[in-house]
Amino acid sequence: MPEVKILEEVCKGCGLCCDDVCPVDILILSPDTINSSGYHPTVVTDMKKCIGCGYCYMICPEPAIEVYK
Amino acid sequence: MKKIFGRPAGLTEIIQRYCPGCGHGIVHRLIAELLVELDIRERTVGIAPVGCSVFADEYFNCDMIQPPHGRGPAVATGIKRSRPDCVLFSYQGDGDLAAIGTAETVHAAARNEKITVIFINNAIYGMTGGQLAPTTLPGMRSTTSVKGRDVVKQGYPIKVCELLSGVDGAYYLERCAVNTPKNIIKTKKALKTAFKNQMDDKGFSLVEILSMCPTGWGVTPVQSKQWIDDVMSKYYPLGVYRDRAKEEK
Structure with missing residues (x-):
């Protein structure tokens, strides 16, 4: 099962990965968590759906996303 | 579980x-990924520009130099000629390459220096606060063209790839x-070709990359x-403007 790990402290909450990049649409900007830089980091809504394509990692400018398989 | 995508070794922490x-x-x-894939990290010298990416020397995990504004290709020429075993890349923005450093870029291309130039085009001066750049589109608003770029007053943008394809x-x-x-x-493929051309001692490669500047553009x-x-x-x-390896075939 592929798994996406978001490094919350590195994420700047730009939302590039949340738009239409994820083919299974499981990434959203967290409405209630906030990191020490003051950004709302990306969170995964349903890890079971992840296909491990790595598109989120590709578009992430930081990179704050790691993909495991 | 094996990590298949993550921060490459070519970037610092x-x-x-x-x-x-x-x-x-x-x-x-x-x-950074290409430095690892092509196994050239130990002999690469990067040139950091003046602009938003002026601190690139802190981010890349290879040797870096930060020359005066716009002089990236000139400094890269010097290093490449004295140390031909090194792999050089000059990382430049539109203020650095298309404004103050136009002469260095055009002449480095004309001399066919064996260097790789990476040109980030975001159509605006990001670091100084979103002013009009040589690459700002006609009609595009910036802090020094609040009604949009007027081509009568401010002239036309410079298209760097088209300009250099005449060289x-x-x-x-x-x-x-x-x-x-x-x-x-596609960008990664282009960068790989640009680095390979240099490693095979072929010649001057420039990859222009259209990049986002949400802060400067005032959008999300x-x-x-x-x-x-x-x-x-x-x-x-977008596209290939000159590929002499293909033309020679």
Whole structure:
């Protein structure tokens, strides 16, 4: 099962990965968590759906996303 | 569980101080991945520009130099000629390459120096606060063209790939973008070709990359991504402008 790990402290909450990049649409900007830089980091809504394509990692400018398989 | 995607060894652990949604981070990562893939990290010298990416020397895990504004290709020429075993890349923005450093870029291309130039085109001066750049599109608003770029007063933008395709010395010219995963894969391929041309001692390679600047453009990161597709890539068409390796075949 592929798994996406978001490094919350590195994420700047730009939302590039949340738009239409994820083919299974499981990434959203967290409405209630906030990191020490003051950004709302990306969170995964349903890890079971992840296909491990790595598109989120590709578009992430930081990179704050790691993909495991 | 095996990590299949993650921070490449070509980048340091420092968190980059770019704005959210900035394209610089994506290009940094692509270069860092190639340094590892081509196994050239130990002999690469990078040239950091003046601009938003002035601290690139802290982010890349290879030797870096920060020359005066716009003089990247000139410094790269010097290093490459004295140390031909080194791999040189000059990372430059539009203020650095298309404004103050135009002469260095054109002449480095004309001399066919064996260097790789990476040109980040975000159509605006990001670091100084979103002023009009030589690459600002006609009608586009910036803090020094509040009613939109007026071509009568401020002239026309410089299209760097088209300009250099008139220079016979240039070996490889391509324009890409980093707004979608598809374009990012293409950009990585172009960067790989540019590095390989240098490693095979072929000649001057320049990759122009259309990049997002949500802060300078005054839009959200997601809108900026869309704007490259809808507007910017219409004015700056993506594609290969010169590939002498193919022409010679």
